[in-house]
Amino acid sequence: MYAMREAAAAFRRAPLLTGLSAAMVGLALYVVGLFGLAAYNLELALSAIEERVEVVVYLRDDARQSEIDLVLTELAEMPEVRSVRFVSKREALERARVELDEFGEIFSSLEEGNPLPQSLEVELRPGARTPDVVRAVSEVATAYPFVEDARYGREWVDKLFALRRIGAATTAVLGSAFALVAALIIGTALRIAVFARREEIYVMRLVGAKKGFIRRPFLLEGATAGLLGGLAAWAATYATYEGVYELLFEVAWIPPSWVALGLGAGVLFGAMASALAIRRHLGEI
Amino acid sequence: MIKLTRVSKQYPKRGYALRDVSLHLKKGEFAFLTGHSGSGKSTTMRLVHMDDRPTEGEVRVTGYSSQRVGERDIWKVRRRVGFVFQDFRLLPGRTAFENVAFVLEVTDTPSKQVAPKAQRLLAQVGLSTMAGAYVHELSGGEQQRVAIARALANDPFVLLADEPTGNLDDRATRGVMELFWDINAKGMAVLMATHDLELVRRYPHARVFELDHGSLVYDSEVAGLPG
Numbered sequence: 001m002y003a004m005r006e007a008a009a010a011f012r013r014a015p016l017l018t019g020l021s022a023a024m025v026g027l028a029l030y031v032v033g034l035f036g037l038a039a040y041n042l043e044l045a046l047s048a049i050e051e052r053v054e055v056v057v058y059l060r061d062d063a064r065q066s067e068i069d070l071v072l073t074e075l076a077e078m079p080e081v082r083s084v085r086f087v088s089k090r091e092a093l094e095r096a097r098v099e100l101d102e103f104g105e106i107f108s109s110l111e112e113g114n115p116l117p118q119s120l121e122v123e124l125r126p127g128a129r130t131p132d133v134v135r136a137v138s139e140v141a142t143a144y145p146f147v148e149d150a151r152y153g154r155e156w157v158d159k160l161f162a163l164r165r166i167g168a169a170t171t172a173v174l175g176s177a178f179a180l181v182a183a184l185i186i187g188t189a190l191r192i193a194v195f196a197r198r199e200e201i202y203v204m205r206l207v208g209a210k211k212g213f214i215r216r217p218f219l220l221e222g223a224t225a226g227l228l229g230g231l232a233a234w235a236a237t238y239a240t241y242e243g244v245y246e247l248l249f250e251v252a253w254i255p256p257s258w259v260a261l262g263l264g265a266g267v268l269f270g271a272m273a274s275a276l277a278i279r280r281h282l283g284e285i
Numbered sequence: 286m287i288k289l290t291r292v293s294k295q296y297p298k299r300g301y302a303l304r305d306v307s308l309h310l311k312k313g314e315f316a317f318l319t320g321h322s323g324s325g326k327s328t329t330m331r332l333v334h335m336d337d338r339p340t341e342g343e344v345r346v347t348g349y350s351s352q353r354v355g356e357r358d359i360w361k362v363r364r365r366v367g368f369v370f371q372d373f374r375l376l377p378g379r380t381a382f383e384n385v386a387f388v389l390e391v392t393d394t395p396s397k398q399v400a401p402k403a404q405r406l407l408a409q410v411g412l413s414t415m416a417g418a419y420v421h422e423l424s425g426g427e428q429q430r431v432a433i434a435r436a437l438a439n440d441p442f443v444l445l446a447d448e449p450t451g452n453l454d455d456r457a458t459r460g461v462m463e464l465f466w467d468i469n470a471k472g473m474a475v476l477m478a479t480h481d482l483e484l485v486r487r488y489p490h491a492r493v494f495e496l497d498h499g500s501l502v503y504d505s506e507v508a509g510l511p512g
Contacts, residue, residue, distance in 0.1 A: 203435075205363070207392055207439060208361070209392055213393075
């Protein structure tokens with residue numbers, strides 16, 4: 001009760017200082033929020049491309065149905081494989097006709113001697129669309145003599161995964177750097193807020209207030225500044241998202257769990273920064 | 286009440302601030318702790334308040350020993366010892382009443398008792414009509430009275446005062462000294478550090494300890510007042 005009243009009184013007594021602390025926390029978290037927005041959209045774009053990673057196993061024209069069933073079953077039983085679909089020569093031609101409309105006449109003339117091969121389209125599970133897995137799947141398939149070839153666009157997959165690795169490393173390094181800078185800014189802001197009330201802390205220690213009792217209003221104040229800053233950062237990030245969406249290009253809004261995580265981090269950072277800042281002053285007397 | 290037994294305090298850079306000091310302030314006693322600047326008066330006060338621990342020896346304050354009381358329990362000692370400073374150390378931006386009530390609030394006084402007790406304490410130091418005045422609106426003497434009311438908030442056994450009249454004119458000094466004697470008359474021990482020997486001579490019935498270069502060189506209970 002006292003802790004809440006004192007925390008509220010601190011806001012009342014020094015609204016500018018408390019407002020500035022919350023604003024600094026907000027700005028720090030806004031930068032993290034913007035980075036999160038960019039990282040999330042990059043992840044979405046890469047995932048969309050990655051979903052198209054599949055292995056196409058081309059079968060010889062003389063492959064028997066029992067042989068096709070054999071390779072299909074073995075591939076389907078691999079844990080990394082989500083589904084295997086057989087595409088007959090006729091279906092391949094139909095598809096080509098639809099997808100390559102401008103060559104419709106040529107395809108019509110090929111109905112008798114269809115040159116397109118029958119194939120198996122191997123779709124991989126999410127998380128298994130890596131160069132190693134597609135290589136392993138294609139090696140299993142090409143071991144059969146009635147398999148002509150297995151294609152998965154090696155260069156394309158390698159590049160995609162190189163890009164993914166760069167993306168992950170950049171996210172980790174920049175994300176950590178932004179989080180660290182945010183933590184430092186929040187720490188400094190709340191240290192100033194605690195410093196401004198060092199006389200109160202001194203008097204409390206002087207007259208025999210318990211340490212936990214002294215700490216509580218400051219922790220509450222730090223957490224509140226963190227929450228207010230977090231809410232401000234959320235609002236600013238959302239406004240930026242809306243602006244980009246309306247004026248520049250289509251982007252996705254970050255998941256609610258990320259927003260909750262950001263707010264939680266604001267509260268936690270605020271409380272922790274206050275706890276650290278007050279430790280110095282508690283030791284003074 | 287307060288007992289220092291062969292207490293020494295050594296600082297890494299400064300060397301000995303106190304050397305082998307033993308003194309005993311009894312219950313209800315009024316004593317001056319005198320000496321020149323740097324003689325060890327403030328160090329003694331800090332040790333009694335347990336803001337610091339002796340390098341050697343033992344400080345006992347109302348049953349608590351510096352050798353045994355842990356950081357977690359320091360607050361128990363502080364509630365038994367009121368402290369008044371030369372520079373008052375009141376909270377600016379708060380009224381006299383708020384300064385006293387603040388102490389009561391942070392030391393577990395039931396909320397219903399805070400206001401009446403703060404008023405009573407201010408009345409005790411003669412400031413009942415100034416309760417609503419902000420610190421900057423009070424004179425030096427009045428500020429020191431608020432500081433004394435604050436020091437009395439926990440009903441301590443002993444009042445420590447470190448050069449409490451150092452920033453006051455003669456009239457305010459006399460008022461504050463009268464207040465200390467009133468408080469002492471009600472049974473509370475008072476230990477007042479001062480370098481002002483003129484002031485000490487005005488109260489010949491008080492006990493006097495004198496420090497010099499960190500050593501206790503005089504105790505009036507043992508010998509007469511120094512010339």
